[in-house]
Amino acid sequence: MNYYSLHTLLFIMFICFSCTNEPVEQYAPTPSALKIPKLFSENIIAPVIPSNNPQTVEGVRLGKKLFFDPILSGNNTQACASCHSPKNAFTDTSRFSNGIDGRLGLRNAMPLFNLAWNYNERFFWDGKSFSLEHQAFIPVTDPLEMKSTWADVTEKLQQHPEYPTLFQEAFGTSQIDSTLVTKAMAQFERTLISANSKFDQYLLGETELSGEELNGFNVFMDETKGDCFHCHGSDKNPLWTDNAFHNNGLDETFTDLGLGAVTGDPADNGKFKSPSLRNVEFTAPYMHDGRFTTLEEVINHYSEGLKNSSTIDPLMKKVSQGGVGLSEKDKADLKAFLLTLSDFEFINNPDFLNN
Amino acid sequence: MILKKIIPILLIIVAAVFSCSNDDTAPQSSNITFSFSHSWDGTPITNSDFNTIKFTNANGEDLSITKLRYIVSKIIFTKSTGEDFIFEGYHLIDLTNTTSLDFSVFEALPYGKYTNVSFIFGLNNEDNYNNNYQDLNSASWNVPDLLGGGYHYMQLEGKFIDNTSTETGYAYHAIRAVDNSGASLSFEDTFFEVNLGEANITDNAKFNIEMNVAEWFKNPNTWDLNMLNNMLMPNFNAQILMFQNGQNVFSLKSIAQ
Numbered sequence: 001m002n003y004y005s006l007h008t009l010l011f012i013m014f015i016c017f018s019c020t021n022e023p024v025e026q027y028a029p030t031p032s033a034l035k036i037p038k039l040f041s042e043n044i045i046a047p048v049i050p051s052n053n054p055q056t057v058e059g060v061r062l063g064k065k066l067f068f069d070p071i072l073s074g075n076n077t078q079a080c081a082s083c084h085s086p087k088n089a090f091t092d093t094s095r096f097s098n099g100i101d102g103r104l105g106l107r108n109a110m111p112l113f114n115l116a117w118n119y120n121e122r123f124f125w126d127g128k129s130f131s132l133e134h135q136a137f138i139p140v141t142d143p144l145e146m147k148s149t150w151a152d153v154t155e156k157l158q159q160h161p162e163y164p165t166l167f168q169e170a171f172g173t174s175q176i177d178s179t180l181v182t183k184a185m186a187q188f189e190r191t192l193i194s195a196n197s198k199f200d201q202y203l204l205g206e207t208e209l210s211g212e213e214l215n216g217f218n219v220f221m222d223e224t225k226g227d228c229f230h231c232h233g234s235d236k237n238p239l240w241t242d243n244a245f246h247n248n249g250l251d252e253t254f255t256d257l258g259l260g261a262v263t264g265d266p267a268d269n270g271k272f273k274s275p276s277l278r279n280v281e282f283t284a285p286y287m288h289d290g291r292f293t294t295l296e297e298v299i300n301h302y303s304e305g306l307k308n309s310s311t312i313d314p315l316m317k318k319v320s321q322g323g324v325g326l327s328e329k330d331k332a333d334l335k336a337f338l339l340t341l342s343d344f345e346f347i348n349n350p351d352f353l354n355n
Numbered sequence: 356m357i358l359k360k361i362i363p364i365l366l367i368i369v370a371a372v373f374s375c376s377n378d379d380t381a382p383q384s385s386n387i388t389f390s391f392s393h394s395w396d397g398t399p400i401t402n403s404d405f406n407t408i409k410f411t412n413a414n415g416e417d418l419s420i421t422k423l424r425y426i427v428s429k430i431i432f433t434k435s436t437g438e439d440f441i442f443e444g445y446h447l448i449d450l451t452n453t454t455s456l457d458f459s460v461f462e463a464l465p466y467g468k469y470t471n472v473s474f475i476f477g478l479n480n481e482d483n484y485n486n487n488y489q490d491l492n493s494a495s496w497n498v499p500d501l502l503g504g505g506y507h508y509m510q511l512e513g514k515f516i517d518n519t520s521t522e523t524g525y526a527y528h529a530i531r532a533v534d535n536s537g538a539s540l541s542f543e544d545t546f547f548e549v550n551l552g553e554a555n556i557t558d559n560a561k562f563n564i565e566m567n568v569a570e571w572f573k574n575p576n577t578w579d580l581n582m583l584n585n586m587l588m589p590n591f592n593a594q595i596l597m598f599q600n601g602q603n604v605f606s607l608k609s610i611a612q
Contacts, residue, residue, distance in 0.1 A: 221499035267406035314512040314524030317585040
């Protein structure tokens, strides 16, 4: 190799390596890890956070603003929070919620908390939505709910004096689209963590339960009595739901097919998602159609009101007798236990209020 | 000039680096996979067979399956020298989750002859009670403390036609047998070891293991679903019957290598 060749080689190497170590300025929002409660980290697996939508301070802040803003609705009158009120554990007290036209929805609004621990990521009573981000797409355009269009929503947000900057801060772009809107809302919804009920405190050794509450817990865990634990969690599963779909014996025939309408499988007809029993004190009325207004009615249903059908869950026992027939004391104690799942700190958490 | 000195050195380094990489050293260990399939007396069962009454048990009851989940654990490969290679973990099989049917046991098990391969159906007492398994808790797999705590071994659920011709649910849940009728709980072990026999391991060994679901209702105890269909977890005698019937449920169909 001669002198010129050596210089040529060195020059090429210089060109090749000259730019590789230069820092590239890229905007990155501030990471904001979920605050995972001790009982959760000890007992259940990690929450689901999509790799393409990490939690950030700016994303959560934006999601919260969107959640409480009626700008997402067609006539600017209804926000997500209109039907998902913090004081009701992010549901409302109506059997069916009013949309912007005053028309009623078809199912009871679901409460919102601990959503990041829905491992199968199927949302809504019938599981029609996969992922929290996709769930947030649906109410905006549902004619019985916010009755808007994404084109209209994104245009309003784009013209808003604050939102373009907030999106810039959250996602590094001021160009707003539905994907970023739902990503922000999902980030906020993942922060809605409830884990400080009396029963949580009992499990942490911070308080005691009454005799009635303890007996109610035993009724809950006893396969010959309530047998609630197979679908609704336990002292080892603080979600108080299996997030799965069951026919719990409400009807002999179905006017609402539930999961069956989504999968097309008749074996899924009449199946609906097990709701969490956490915060059940705040989430009346109950069931997918809000047919029960009190916890007593719910307990009576499982005790003596079961109706047989082709898809009723095998765990619904003594169906021909209407159920297991709990004593009045066991019913009262079971209710007392259920009320220990109320998390007052959660419903009053200023991070979750419109302030 | 400089390159004239550097190039030979570079060549030596390159030769040294790559000189051994092409040695034809055959691997001396195999990855081991367990693959579970299911049948009803030889007729294959998958989750597509669920929810339809299409099986008949030894007692003549027509039935369906709506759920089948079970746990296997502590897989042991024993050499003729007595040396054991132990997979200390556990695996939850759920027929509705087809990815759960296969799982890796070892990434590198030495080639050669093993006098026995075995696994535990369920969890032995040490594994059952001394651990808090987050994945199993998340799968609602727990046994209530009222029954001693720990975890289920199996959840087999479905419907059967009862003696009034009514479609009735059954929940054949296997746990450690417990008598809770007295002042304190009294237990009898109902996890069991399944021996698959000897195996000669060469490369990429995949153990195809079958559960004959019909056996749970057949041998040695003819299971009467009209009598035993639900609330079986606190039923000590039912758990013993399950334990006995489970002895011949599993069989090794083949070792693919």
